[in-house]
Amino acid sequence: MSGVEGFMYPNEVELQWSVLIVLYPFLTGLVAGAFILASLERVFQVQAVKPTYRLALLTALAFLLVAPLPLQLHLGHPERSYEMYLTPHSTSAMAMFGFVYLWYLMAVLVLEIWLDYRRDIVVLSQSGPGWKRWIYRIMTLGSSNISEGALKVDDRVGFTVTLIGIPSAFLLHGYVGFIFGSVKANPWWSSPLMPVVFIFSAMVSGIAAVMLLYMLMMWARRQKIDMRCVDTVASYLFYIFIIDFSLEMLDLIHRIYEADESFRSLDFMVHTKLYVSHIVVQIVLGTVVPIALLALTQVLKLGEMARKRIYVLAGCLTLVGIFAMRWNVVIGGQLFSKSFLGYTTYKMGLVTREGLLVAIVLTILPLVILWVLVKLLPPWPEKDSGVLPDAAPVN
Amino acid sequence: MSISRRHMLLLLPAAALAWKHVLAGTPESSPNYTMSQHWWGMLIDLTKCIGCGNCVRGCQAENEVPDGYFRTWVERYHVLDYDIENPHVDSPDGGKKGFPPTKEEGGKNFFVPKLCNHCADSPCTQVCPVGATFISPDGVVLIDKKYCLGCRYCVQACPYGCRFINPGSNTAEKCTLCYHRITKGLTTACCESCPTGARQLADLKNPNDPIHEFLKTHSVQVLKPYMATHSKVFYNGLDGSVR
Amino acid sequence: MQSFKDSEHLLRLAAVFVVGIVVFLVIRGFLVPKSFGEYGHYRGDAISDVAAKPVNFAGHEMCEACHSDVFDKKKDGKHAHVNCEACHGPQAKHADDPASVQPPKLDTAKLCARCHEANAAKPKTFPQVVSADHSSGMPCDTCHQPHSPAIASADTGGAK
Numbered sequence A: 001m002s003g004v005e006g007f008m009y010p011n012e013v014e015l016q017w018s019v020l021i022v023l024y025p026f027l028t029g030l031v032a033g034a035f036i037l038a039s040l041e042r043v044f045q046v047q048a049v050k051p052t053y054r055l056a057l058l059t060a061l062a063f064l065l066v067a068p069l070p071l072q073l074h075l076g077h078p079e080r081s082y083e084m085y086l087t088p089h090s091t092s093a094m095a096m097f098g099f100v101y102l103w104y105l106m107a108v109l110v111l112e113i114w115l116d117y118r119r120d121i122v123v124l125s126q127s128g129p130g131w132k133r134w135i136y137r138i139m140t141l142g143s144s145n146i147s148e149g150a151l152k153v154d155d156r157v158g159f160t161v162t163l164i165g166i167p168s169a170f171l172l173h174g175y176v177g178f179i180f181g182s183v184k185a186n187p188w189w190s191s192p193l194m195p196v197v198f199i200f201s202a203m204v205s206g207i208a209a210v211m212l213l214y215m216l217m218m219w220a221r222r223q224k225i226d227m228r229c230v231d232t233v234a235s236y237l238f239y240i241f242i243i244d245f246s247l248e249m250l251d252l253i254h255r256i257y258e259a260d261e262s263f264r265s266l267d268f269m270v271h272t273k274l275y276v277s278h279i280v281v282q283i284v285l286g287t288v289v290p291i292a293l294l295a296l297t298q299v300l301k302l303g304e305m306a307r308k309r310i311y312v313l314a315g316c317l318t319l320v321g322i323f324a325m326r327w328n329v330v331i332g333g334q335l336f337s338k339s340f341l342g343y344t345t346y347k348m349g350l351v352t353r354e355g356l357l358v359a360i361v362l363t364i365l366p367l368v369i370l371w372v373l374v375k376l377l378p379p380w381p382e383k384d385s386g387v388l389p390d391a392a393p394v395n
Numbered sequence B: 001m002s003i004s005r006r007h008m009l010l011l012l013p014a015a016a017l018a019w020k021h022v023l024a025g026t027p028e029s030s031p032n033y034t035m036s037q038h039w040w041g042m043l044i045d046l047t048k049c050i051g052c053g054n055c056v057r058g059c060q061a062e063n064e065v066p067d068g069y070f071r072t073w074v075e076r077y078h079v080l081d082y083d084i085e086n087p088h089v090d091s092p093d094g095g096k097k098g099f100p101p102t103k104e105e106g107g108k109n110f111f112v113p114k115l116c117n118h119c120a121d122s123p124c125t126q127v128c129p130v131g132a133t134f135i136s137p138d139g140v141v142l143i144d145k146k147y148c149l150g151c152r153y154c155v156q157a158c159p160y161g162c163r164f165i166n167p168g169s170n171t172a173e174k175c176t177l178c179y180h181r182i183t184k185g186l187t188t189a190c191c192e193s194c195p196t197g198a199r200q201l202a203d204l205k206n207p208n209d210p211i212h213e214f215l216k217t218h219s220v221q222v223l224k225p226y227m228a229t230h231s232k233v234f235y236n237g238l239d240g241s242v243r
Numbered sequence C: 001m002q003s004f005k006d007s008e009h010l011l012r013l014a015a016v017f018v019v020g021i022v023v024f025l026v027i028r029g030f031l032v033p034k035s036f037g038e039y040g041h042y043r044g045d046a047i048s049d050v051a052a053k054p055v056n057f058a059g060h061e062m063c064e065a066c067h068s069d070v071f072d073k074k075k076d077g078k079h080a081h082v083n084c085e086a087c088h089g090p091q092a093k094h095a096d097d098p099a100s101v102q103p104p105k106l107d108t109a110k111l112c113a114r115c116h117e118a119n120a121a122k123p124k125t126f127p128q129v130v131s132a133d134h135s136s137g138m139p140c141d142t143c144h145q146p147h148s149p150a151i152a153s154a155d156t157g158g159a160k
Helices: A019-042 A047-066 A068-074 A093-126 A130-139 A148-181 A193-220 A227-258 A263-271 A275-299 A304-330 A356-376 B005-024 B054-063 B123-127 B153-157 B189-193 B210-217 C002-031 C045-051 C060-066 C068-074 C084-088 C092-096 C108-116 C131-135
Strands: B040-045 B072-079 B088-090 B108-115 B133-135 B141-143 B164-166 B171-173 B199-203 B233-236
Touching: A019 A047, A019 A068, A019 A093, A019 A148, A019 A193, A019 A227, A019 A304, A019 A356, A047 A093, A047 A193, A047 A227, A047 A356, A068 A356, A093 A130, A093 A148, A093 C002, A148 A193, A148 C002, A193 A227, A193 A304, A227 A263, A227 A275, A227 A304, A263 A275, A275 A304, B040 B210, B054 B072, B054 B189, B054 C084, B123 B133, B123 B153, B141 B171, B141 C045, B189 B199, B189 C084, B199 B210, B210 B233, C060 C068, C060 C084, C060 C092
Parallel strands: B040 B233
Antiparallel strands: B040 B199, B072 B088, B072 B108, B133 B141, B164 B171
């Protein structure tokens, strides 16, 4: 049998979950992480990160809109996926997906964006070019009340929504960790730590993504990067990364120490089939190096240029590392036999429905959607060419 | 299982009647099958298995199993002395064409046929997001081909590797314990094809089923008991090295 | 009331949500299969869907109904408990229409080896031979009658 070393149960040779299932937790992780960054300002009053607030919300929305696509493309019968809404099986973590997704999309993200942008939406519905005005008019839901009182109400409700949004974000991504962590048949996945590791690595990736996008956008618009903001974001990235790394090391040390039935097989797999993706990319390049780089900026007094370069490098490496982590969990969990006697190979298609090309398109698509959202709902209206009145969001 | 000619004459009309319904595929008219009266399992006697692969071929013929996928398969084990943690196992094409002859290699050699264990506490039905796989009231874990999304979660959740995705229908598939046969008084295709009687269908709710006596007089095991799936496929002579 | 006016947009949003939920529940009522939940969290009709599959193996009792002569020959020999279709393959179509569907003649040279070719993993008590040494390529039914495989001798009077 091609690609098989040792013995695998005959039905195990072919991998069930492809790179699209690697992509899905990566995308929802970015959503959850971006939202947590936004909540830092809204709930925890970290004023320094304010410039990234709206961008973080739009980033979360862009990625959330794309998130169901890899799942749909992976299903044998995507036309039946509505069944998860009709007859969700209460014992299945996957059945939660439809409802958690819908809740997070509508009751958290869209609601929060609407509340924060409402004044701008109303203003834009009354000015600007004709066809665009209709889009904004629909978004106002027919109400044009942007008085002090109404905006105060928006602010309070928005605070509550963000507050609820934090555990909702944990749920949105944590349940994915539980989908893997609760499979007793698979010792690479089965662990109570799995949802926790997923959540913290999600936060790391989301924060890194928003940081990079903010720096990129400011550079593209030839505007000054607010270094106080970026420094603060980077420090949060650093702290959360330490926690994430500690959790992953805890899992690793625990496995090595207990050395249960599965250990030898998994250990061999990590040292051979997963060597590049796990040791080199995820651990060294994707975790240790970014943490070391960020530690440098915390410990040394570096100039602005040096810090910017470090943040960009660390941010990019972080995203690659977190993607590698999802890869190692999903693909790694299917490369070894449940008999612990053999290994198979993942043959990723290039132009097939679940192939590399589709994965690349689905990774780029959220950025395209984000571009549209930024055009529709400008995150920094006060910096635009005077279309809007002074529209700094009410605190 | 020998039947006298007289007995046969009595059975013939009943068989003919059942046969009509068997061919027509209308189980509702199957004479007298009540789900609650049955609790299906299987007994596999490893002291009798000769690795001929009849069961694998028979299953494929009965259930149109696609090539490269297996509702049942046979593994051959070679265990050296006391090193039961490291057996050498092979299953060429699931044992469908039997096994190539080997000379005596020392150590212990034996065959292990495997199939869906129809677990009473199955992890696969637990994880299905929509209820497309389930355990029937008579103890058979089945798949609803018309409802399955093909998400593959159940395939991941099975500790025994007995599930796969049928590339034709893009839905999950596995051994159905020949449900379409056992509800009509027939035995499964694999048991029918087994020349040595190593595989025996068992109705655990039937007090006259020979499995009850067998369980009383033999040491039997299930695969991966620590998974607590309450498997209903019992193995006689299961070695500790079997994965 | 000022406070109502200031929250009116939220009520509009709430109304959108409520309408959405109601529409969902109505659609759900139409789409959930009628037999769902009959026996558990699954479509009750799925059980009969699975049971409705036609069979391909007739089962030895069906064979014995017509081929009682073979059955008599078999019942005292070593192959008494080897079911007909174990060697002859699925014959439900033949049982349904014996005249027009004929099972092919089997090639004993290949057929018998499947079970009886020596293999270290077969139980030691199981009759097995290295066919090259045992029969040097001759088809097995040269000496053995498959339905009663013991070699003919004055006492047993079986075979050929």
